[in-house]
Amino acid sequence: MFYVIAFINIINFILFRIDKRKAVKHQRRIPESTLLSFTFLGGTLGALLGMIVFRHKISKRNFLIKFGFIVLIQAAFIYLYGKYS
Template sequence: MFYAIAVISIITLIIFGIDKRKAVKHQRRIPESTLLSLTFLGGTVGALMGMLIFRHKISKRSFLLKFIGIIVMQIILVYLYKKILIG
């Protein structure tokens, strides 16, 4: 499980970097839904690193609210997983 999350985080970090590069060059961007989906699927650490390293999406309030919402959902899912399956 750890390796899967590490891989998706690295992929997410790279995708955030690519999107930032495209933004700077005024090229067609990667949809926010893709960035948020990767975040939800386990790339939260990579997304956070991408936002900080590339200074990408940090001033866009709507994106930040969705990002925080994903983190809250992940926390709830982990809590429920531990509560229901582990006891």
């Protein structure tokens, strides 16, 4: 399971880099739904690092709200998994 999560985080970090590069070059971007889907699937750390390192999506309030909601869902899942396992 560790390797799967690590792989998803690396992919998500790379996706944030690619999307930032495309944004700077005014090219077609990676959809937010794709970025958020990888985040939801376990790529939260990769997304957070991508946001900080590449200064990408940090001023987009709508994206940050969705990102925060995903983090809350994941935290609740981890809490409930730990409580009932």
